[in-house]
Amino acid sequence: MRILHTSDWHIGRSFHGHSTLDALRGVLEVLTQQVRDHDIDVVIVAGDVFDSAAPASACYTLLTDALRDLSDAGAQIIVTSGNHDSAARLGFQSALLRDGIHVVTDPLTVGTPITIADAHGPVHFYGVPFLEPALVRHLWPAVPLRSQRETLAHAMRLVNDDLTERGGRSVAIAHCFAAGVDATPGVEREIRQGSLDVVPLSTFDGPDYIALGHIHSRQTLSDRVRYAGAPLHYSFGEGDKRRGSWLIELDAAGLASVEWLDLPVPRRLQTLRGTLDELLTSADFADAEQSWVCAQYTDATPQPDPMRRLLTRFPHCATVVHAPEGVRDADGLTYAGRVRAARSDAELIDAFLVHVREGEGASERELELIRDVIDERSLAEVSA
Known part of the structure; x- marks a missing residue:
C-alpha cells in the first residue's frame, strides 16, 4: 500500500x-x-x-x-x-x-x-x-x-x-x-x-x-x-x-x-539585509526582485518611507525591519543628564540627536551646519 x-x-x-x-x-x-x-x-x-x-x-x-x-x-x-x-x-x-x-x-x-x-x-x-x-x-x-x-x-x-x-x-x-x-x-x-x-x-x-x-x-x-x-x-x-x-x-x-x-514553491521567501541604499541599488539582491521579501535595513537611524521605496524594486516586499548594525554602547546618561551636561547650544542639539537616533550624534558635516545656523541666529539677535 x-x-x-x-x-x-x-x-x-x-x-x-x-x-x-x-x-x-x-x-x-x-x-x-x-x-x-x-x-x-x-x-x-x-x-x-x-x-x-x-x-x-x-x-x-x-x-x-x-x-x-x-x-x-x-x-x-x-x-x-x-x-x-x-x-x-x-x-x-x-x-x-x-x-x-x-x-x-x-x-x-x-x-x-x-x-x-x-x-x-x-x-x-x-x-x-x-x-x-x-x-x-x-x-x-x-x-x-x-x-x-x-x-x-x-x-x-x-x-x-x-x-x-x-x-x-x-x-x-x-x-x-x-x-x-x-x-x-x-x-x-x-x-x-x-x-x-x-x-x-x-x-x-x-x-x-x-x-x-x-x-x-x-x-x-x-x-x-x-x-x-x-x-x-x-x-x-x-x-x-x-x-x-x-x-x-x-x-x-x-x-x-x-x-x-x-512540492513547488509558488514564490520564494527571502530575507535581505543591508543598508537601505544597498537594498535599493545593489546587484547582489537582483535575484530577490520577484520573491516575497523581508527587508532588514541596517542604517544607524530610521529612514523615511522605507516600504514605499523598497516596493519600487521588490513589488512583493512583505515586511520591513529596521535592524541597525554597530549600535553604540549606552553611556549610562539619560536624556535629561545629557541636556544638563551640554555647555553650548550645539552640544544641546547633539544631545537631542543622540537621544532620537539610537545613540548616533551629529556628524562633522551636521555639526558645521548646526554651528552655522546658531551663528546666523546670534548675528540676527545682535542686529535686532
Whole structure:
C-alpha cells in the first residue's frame, strides 16, 4: 500500500495581508498529480486543514475541490482535525462525503480504525483529532487528562488495545508537539520553546507508521514517526524549509520504505539585509526582485518611507525591519543628564540627536551646519 502523508494545509491563512488561496490551490493540484504518478492508495491530512475555526466560504470551496480531485485520482483520503480547526465545522458534512473520503473529528472515535485493504490484507488507520485536555477530559472521567502528554498517551492506549485485538498493519495520525522536534522560529505560531506541552516519542510505540501534524517543516523523529510540514511557506522563518509530503510504502510485514516528494514553491521567501541604499541599488539582491521579501535595513537611524521605496524594486516586499548594525554602547546618561551636561547650544542639539537616533550624534558635516545656523541666529539677535 502506498500512502501520502501531508498536513497543515491552513486553508485561508494570509501571508502579511496577502491571500494564499490561489497559491495553495496550485500546490494541491501538483499534489493530486503526484497521487496519479505514484499510484497512491491513501492520502493523509494530519490536522490544521483550515487556518481558523470560522473559515470563509472560499476556503470550503478549495477543500471540497481538493478532496474531490484527490478522490478522482484514485486515492482514499483520511483527514483529521488540528488545533486551528473547528472540529464541528470540519466534520459537519462528513456523513455526506463520497465513499473513500473520511473526516475524523470526534474524540470518541479514537481507537476505532478506518480499515483499508490491499493485496496483503487490511491496514488499520487510527485518526486522533486534536485533543484539548480541558475539552475532552469529561469523556473519560476515570482517566487523569491534565496535559497533551497524558491525553495522547490515553489515545494511543486505546489505539494499541484495539490493534492488539485486530492484529495486522496500522498507521496512526495525530496533531501534537512530539519530543525531539526542532522548534525553529516560524514553524508554528503557538510554539514557544520552554512552554511546550511535549509528547514523548515513546507514546507512539505500536503502529507501523505515525503521521504527525502541527510542525510546519518536515521532521524525522524516527524511521516510523515523522512530520510532513505545511505545503506552503507561511512565515519567513520557514523560508529555507523544503515543501512536500512523505510517500510511505507498506509491504506484507509493515513499513517497507519512506520517500520525500517535493512540492513547488509558488514564490520564494527571502530575507535581505543591508543598508537601505544597498537594498535599493545593489546587484547582489537582483535575484530577490520577484520573491516575497523581508527587508532588514541596517542604517544607524530610521529612514523615511522605507516600504514605499523598497516596493519600487521588490513589488512583493512583505515586511520591513529596521535592524541597525554597530549600535553604540549606552553611556549610562539619560536624556535629561545629557541636556544638563551640554555647555553650548550645539552640544544641546547633539544631545537631542543622540537621544532620537539610537545613540548616533551629529556628524562633522551636521555639526558645521548646526554651528552655522546658531551663528546666523546670534548675528540676527545682535542686529535686532
